[in-house]
Amino acid sequence: MINMWWIYIVVPILMALGVCGFLAIVGVQTSWLTHKTDRRAEDMYDEFADPRGKRHRRS
Numbered sequence: 001m002i003n004m005w006w007i008y009i010v011v012p013i014l015m016a017l018g019v020c021g022f023l024a025i026v027g028v029q030t031s032w033l034t035h036k037t038d039r040r041a042e043d044m045y046d047e048f049a050d051p052r053g054k055r056h057r058r059s
Helices: 007-033 041-048
Strands: none
Touching: none
């Protein structure tokens, strides 16, 4: 147990860096997933719609 004083300094620093890194990653993902876009649902419908011959009349 002699000369183990550096663990009391290194471990809290590593833990703080881990928490900061986690928060940075989560913040980047949150801002990326919630960014503004100019695409609307109406614009994206044609991309995912069935071909015209396969569409059913729904009204």
